[in-house]
Amino acid sequence: MKERPIRSLPGIPVLLAAIALSFVALWCVVNAATAVDAGRNAAGSGIGAGVLLLAALLLLIGLYSVQPNQAAVLSLFGKYVGTVKEAGLRWNNPFYAKRKVSQRVRNFESGKLKVNDLDGSPIEIAAVIVWQVVDAAEAVFNVDDYESFVQIQSEAALRAMASSYPYDQHEDGQVALRSHPQEISEHLRSQIAERLVKAGVEVIEARISHLAYAPEIAQAMLQRQQANAVIAARTRIVAGAVGMVEMALAELQKNDVVRLDEERKAQMVSNLLVVLCGDRGTQPIVNAGSLY
Template structure:
């Protein structure tokens, strides 16, 4: 069921017709007690028409129904008047947001993680929000958490070492947010809800493996740093040997080159500052 425009007219125009009739009837009935049939008809008319007035606030919709049948939605703001028999239900069209609860789920590698998300949403079709689901606010909350759980189990927490371009929860926030928004929107479209934004607000390994995973991350960082240091050190040694040969500063045989390379690598790759040793004799 899709939203349609409901019947209503400007409430101020209608009030110009109802209020004078009410005033005339009141004066005739209360002061003279001789209003007769005219006053009685005016009072009955006012009593029948008065319940048709209602107010529509900005970013708000009124869903109109007649004996259980949907007759339309009024979004025009201000004082409105409609048929008094129409039942009116107020639906907020304002943008709302909420943070899902922190849930524990396994990523696609089987690691238990904790995850939560912030979802920004609003009602765009009042008819679907009212008639397609029992409680659209509860529907948004439950389906959003279900989408977060499904999305978290579809991606790894960290990209694998052999697949650096793999989309992961921690390393690709933009791609994960887009995927999460599409997942939630697909679930909430039937309820007339539009998801404006969905982002992860909390992401961490579960407590039972957090310590081990921290050590793993530290080890991976150390290995990556060491690999970069070794690459730089080898380049510097190669440059030093080439520079010595090009400038003809000293001629080194293979054994001396090996000794020099060993010393340079120890100096460049060591964790601590090297202690110089002065050799006052021959190299041999």
Template structure:
């Protein structure tokens, strides 16, 4: 099914015609000419059945005895096919907030994830006739696509290689929108935007995963501290040699060891003053 336009006439013109026919029918009955008045009344009833009102950013799908006649998208007061069924379809932008879903990421870790999907109907014929209920179809397909995308990536990438759900939310949202569009095209729905609204480890592993993240952060920080300490020690030794203080390898090693301990230690260094020997 594809959307198409249907016949329509300005409703105010139809009202004028309707009033004129009713007035003419009354006149014909008053002069005792029912043979003309009865058809006029029948035509007036036909016109009355074709009146419809469409609100802004809404549409009416016109069905005439089981046949799709077309869609009226323009808001206003219209006359359409008589004795037809007028089914309203909203063209406004809408949000769908998914429930918090429990999914296993690509590493098998259970996570909780949720998303918001912004969509609107662009083909009323597909939305009305190609699926049973397009709103329910959007909900089910959105949750299915969210599960599929979440299961293809890890929650967090500790080695900073590849995408992760937490570290690449923009890229994940873009991929989710593309997959949703491919699933919802059959229902005549256009996906405007998709965003993750909730992302967390499941409660049963949240504590363990927090400890792992803290350990990874401590290791990374220690690596940076050691890297900086080595540079500081090398710079100090070079400066001493530049000032004319020549150190033998043993003293260099001792000095490097003392500086590394003082810099890398997570506690303040306690200085020990060598006052010399009594003998």
């Protein structure tokens, strides 16, 4: 079922015509009443008044209004006829059934869903979906309730996407929910768009609005994150300290400031690493005697 446009007549002239017919019918009724009082035959005036009133009623029934960014889906006895998108007061066959569909941009936020990520850890996730009806005929005839269809399919796509990625990045180049929001949002948008294409809906944007570990493991995961941060910081400190020690030994040897044997070099390296890698300020011991 694809949308196809159909022509409609401007409603204002039709409305004026219906009003004019109503006045003419009223005049016929008055004329018939006068003829009856005068003893003349008033059958013709009565029939004319009835026909004019019926015509005016049919013209009024065929009128309908279309708002900006709205479409009217027309059907005749269950058969799709066409879609009208011209805004304003319009007129079509009075026997057409008219279903109006908003084509404005809409959004909704899913509830917090509890799912397992790729590693099996329970997480809470929610998303904001921005969508718009682009094919009114498909939205009306291909699904029972397109608004409910959008919500249910979006939440299903969100669950499937969340289970395809880990919460945290474990290695370089790995896409994770927390570290790659742009890639995750694009994947989510494409997944939802694929599910909603039959309903005539276009997904404009989809992004994660809430992401957290489930309460039962949140504390344990927080401790793991803190441990990973400490390890990363220590690794960087040690790497910097080793580089500084190498530079210090190289400068001493280059400038021939002091000659150290292997044992003294080892002791100096140990002392420098303690100074550079320690959590607290060191208390130096000054040797006032001989070096040996």
